[in-house]
Amino acid sequence: MQPILSVRGLGVRFGALQAVNDVSLDAQRGKITAIIGPNGAGKSSLFNLISGAIAPSTGNVLFEGEDVTGASPDRMLRAGLARSFQITNLFFELPVRENLRLAAQFLEQGQGWLRPVGSSSSAGARVDELIAQFDLQAQADALAGYLSHGEQRRLEIAVALAARPRMLLLDEPTQGMSHADTQETEALIRSLATEHGLSILLVEHDVELVMNLSDHVVVMHQGQKLAEGTPAEVRGNASVQAAYFGEHK
Numbered sequence: 001m002q003p004i005l006s007v008r009g010l011g012v013r014f015g016a017l018q019a020v021n022d023v024s025l026d027a028q029r030g031k032i033t034a035i036i037g038p039n040g041a042g043k044s045s046l047f048n049l050i051s052g053a054i055a056p057s058t059g060n061v062l063f064e065g066e067d068v069t070g071a072s073p074d075r076m077l078r079a080g081l082a083r084s085f086q087i088t089n090l091f092f093e094l095p096v097r098e099n100l101r102l103a104a105q106f107l108e109q110g111q112g113w114l115r116p117v118g119s120s121s122s123a124g125a126r127v128d129e130l131i132a133q134f135d136l137q138a139q140a141d142a143l144a145g146y147l148s149h150g151e152q153r154r155l156e157i158a159v160a161l162a163a164r165p166r167m168l169l170l171d172e173p174t175q176g177m178s179h180a181d182t183q184e185t186e187a188l189i190r191s192l193a194t195e196h197g198l199s200i201l202l203v204e205h206d207v208e209l210v211m212n213l214s215d216h217v218v219v220m221h222q223g224q225k226l227a228e229g230t231p232a233e234v235r236g237n238a239s240v241q242a243a244y245f246g247e248h249k
């Protein structure tokens, strides 16, 4: 099957440091692909290259065959690729509902943000759908800034999905979460792929979470792709154990 996302020969250099070196990987449609690796392996840099936050020195990123290397968040979203950073897409001084409405109106408006809030009924329907799907009914009229950390992370994912992307890039979706919130987020991410057919690429520190959740795991080490495969294949790989599990367990 044709991958939904293909990364080819991606690399970036920060001064003398080759933070990401000639990395290629594919993410399959409707599957969960995870990038893991020890501290400093280049995971965040690779994620930033894929999501367009930093421009690569080499290589390219193809989404459904379209070259989106270094594209702006707007262009990526219009192509069907959304990204969720760590609570950076929220307006803390606006209610949950308005955060979702602004995001849902994105595709309907020429330039995104200029139409008055509340002027689109299809965006309103999408907002109601997201509030139910993400279990935010009780918080719908609260200011986003007053939500708990776990609720903010959930809202952040809902905001990323408001424009109905086909793929979601997630940067450490459970960072800073309690055990209970982590488990809820794990179930949520799984259901987005299995029930809603969303393709997901995530960077995550929590190895157990990745092993439980992912269909395909890419292991980074010293800026390069060290191994990839199913969670079981990666777990059984001797060089992965030496480079990664050896350092952490």
Ligand SMILES: Nc1ncnc2c1ncn2[C@@H]1O[C@H](COP(=O)(O)OP(=O)(O)OP(=O)(O)O)[C@@H](O)[C@H]1O
Pocket: 014, 017, 019, 037, 038, 039, 040, 041, 042, 043, 044, 045, 046
């Ligand atoms: N903007 C930057 N300028 C200079 N060096 C950078 C920059 N971003 C990252 N680096 C360096 O690149 C290397 C890879 O960092 P990166 O954050 O991508 O790794 P990581 O695997 O995400 O690490 P961690 O798990 O600790 O977050 C590190 O040595 C880091 O110090």
